[in-house]
Amino acid sequence: MQATRQNAASQQGFDKTCDLLVVGSGGGALTAAVTAKRAGLDVIVTEKMPYFGGTTATSGGMLWIPGNHHSPALQDRLDEPDSLDVARRYIIEEAGNYADIDRIDAYIKYGPEMIDFLERESHVRFFGQEYPDYNMDHRDARRTRSLSPVEYSTKHLGKNALKLKPELKQLLFLGFAVGSSVEMKQFFKAGRSPKAFAGVAVKMARHLLDTAIHGAPRRVVRGRALITRLAQTLFELEVPILLSSPVVELIVEDGVVRGAVIEGPEGRRRIGARKGVVLGSGGFPWDNKRRAEAYPANAQDGTPRSVANPGNTGDGARLAESVGGVFSAEISNAGAWMPTSVRPDVQGPDAVWPHLVDRLKPGFICVSPSARRFGNESAAYSAFVPMMLEGAKDVPMAFAWLIGDKQAVDRWGIGRVRPKPMPRKSFIKSGYLIEAKSIEDLARKTGLDATQLRATVERFNTDARVGLDTEFRRGSNAYDAYQGDDDHTGPNLCLAPLEQAPYYAIKMYPGEIGTFAGIRTDRYARVVDEAGQPVQGLYAVGNDQLNVFGGAYPGAGATLGPGLTFGYVAGRHAAGLLD
The missing domain is CATH 3.90.700.10 (Succinate dehydrogenase/fumarate reductase flavoprotein, catalytic domain)
Structure with missing residues (x-):
């Protein structure tokens, strides 16, 4: 992937123009799109796969956001006071030598603000979930920082529901997607508890009826609920999501990223982006070359065993590098690790x-x-x-x-x-x-x-x-x-x-569920070059971005939390609302 460099007079050669072009359709990318559109920008989302949702759509959907407005009720019930200063100390100590204090401070500041914005300006709704942080031996760990999206229905998407990324089949129970941890425990107990069996039977009956009437279940939970809510907001705001349309080049004019070339169903098109481009293509879990370079030697053998979106092949990193951005594996863990097994008779x-x-x-x-x-x-x-x-x-x-x-x-x-x-x-x-x-x-x-x-x-x-x-x-x-x-x-x-x-x-x-090595950015999600200076007009969010926690994983939702937070930051900065 190469940058196309032209002079300013070539701007008239665009097939289509917008203010902000968002690459990818996971949680971070769609949050950037919603934020920018609500700020008055003209936005286009482009996605290489034939469906939208990215890895987020098949994830647990949780967000780790210290200081969110749902936390105080849990803190009172658990008698577990918390503060942003306490959370900040926990993050910095978990990140260790890889702590980027400026970006951590941005995450701490804008995370709660992002939650408020989405619940006010979009269809997204969360509930606070009692869920222990991942290092509960740490004095500053808490059980009140994780959020889950409220379940939803694909009926709100209308015909666009057909374009939503499907669930991972192997995680379904007779086609049913289990939601919260409470519901999961009910399913596990169903074989030995009459009460649990009755509850599961009712849910399965509703699921089968819904499928019979509509051809597919409409209830969505976890990450699919989050994506459905974000996408519904964008469709109502008339923001297009171009599917089967990978970005193959970035267009640079006078040292500023001003758009991209996409290969879509209509052929190759040049999309101009007056305020810049946001890279949110999901990292590199299916890029064997990058994995070999970034992962420990005994963590990869050329066969990815990942539950991440198979379209996440490192496009964002290659695009950023083509215009002077830097990919970095200077981090404690290059992957957002997950132990996995593989059934040999399934491909x-x-x-x-x-x-x-x-x-x-x-x-x-x-x-x-x-x-x-x-x-x-x-x-x-x-x-x-x-x-x-x-x-x-x-x-x-x-x-x-x-x-x-x-x-x-x-x-x-x-x-x-x-x-x-x-x-x-x-x-x-x-x-x-x-x-x-x-x-x-x-x-x-x-x-x-x-x-x-x-x-x-x-x-x-x-x-x-x-x-x-x-x-x-x-x-x-x-x-x-x-x-x-x-x-x-x-x-x-x-x-x-x-x-x-x-x-x-x-x-x-x-x-892995994603990757933590990634594109270097600043506190505003701007891609930076070797000297640490912003590459003008280019942002990176989600798993395209070098992990803000330095490769640590402080709690449940520590991939989507930063993904949505810096998506919000990128959208606001592109609109001139942050400096």
Whole structure:
């Protein structure tokens, strides 16, 4: 991708002009578009995929925004006071040597302002969610900083609903998208609780009726609810979202980015942008060349195992570099890590499963290729994968085995395998799920050392019976406990011995929900050059932007929180409302 440099007289050669051209259609990009349009700018959104929504549409949809106006009610109920100064200290210490204080201060300042704006000027609505920050051992961590979008209906999009990115099929239950963590727990309990079963039955009946009448379910939750609400706002404001229209070049005139060349259904077109271009193309999780350059050596082998949008192939970084911008991997974690597994008989992104639930529950452990535990299985995914990488540092591509006994797998499922009474024979036949009659049999089938695996399980079982993990302190803080089993009768909500055959195992790999390495920007989301000076007329938001937390992951929603915040900042700055 190259920049097209011309003199000012060539401006009349544009096929179409606007004030601000937004590249991408995830949460950060659409927030930039809404903000700029509400500020009076003429906006065009362009998206390379045949649908809009980006990774946001298939994400959990949570935002981590300290100081948001929904937090005080939670703080009062939990008796957990918070302030922006406390949150700022937490972020800076989590970012460590990679802390960019100026950008952190911008995030702290504009995040709450962004929430107020969206709830006032768009269809977006949030609710405060009690959700522990990811490092609850830190004195400044809290349980009141995360927000979730209120569920919605695609009926508001009319015919544009057909262009909304579909859910990840593997995460649906008979086509039903589970929303909040409370609803998820209800589904897990449905096989053993008449009350939970009745609640799930009612929801499934409504879902099936909706599908029968309309041809598809209309209820949207999590990230799809957020995208639906943002998109409805844009459609009502008559902001076009051009699909199947990737940007292939940036147009620079007199040292300022003034537009872009897109390849769309109508062919190649030059779009002029008087106030500039916003890059929000989703980072590089499906760009193997960039992954090889930025990731630890044993975190990639040329086969992405990602739940991110497959259209996120590093376009933004290449475009920024073509006009003097800088891509940086100077960050603690290049990826927004997620442990994943892959069903071998399914192709593409539909094969990938993010391990968000199983490994954190009682009755599961994770072991490295050496058959030893390597960390706290209940840790946040962002912290768990670096442990996996370290535990498998001697193998070319890191992996770990997730192991559970019959009781745990019946109760929680494992990976793509649903809890009892859902069948699991097809998963065993495909090789995705390994079933064994004993620990020694499991070792043989996984290639692990049987003596070491038996010793690992016995030590864990001894700890689990007394509720104290002497190796990794699993279950010792509020995050671990929140992710455990509220109905577990043992002394630790996260620990239960593995002692009921058969035993099950699934092979997990380092994966990601997005990328943290990215384009260097300033506090106004402007792309900067090697000297730290703004590339005039060019912004980067979302996962295109170098992560504001320095590669740390402070809490639930720490990708979308900055994404939407700096989308808001970019839109405001382009409109001349920030200086």
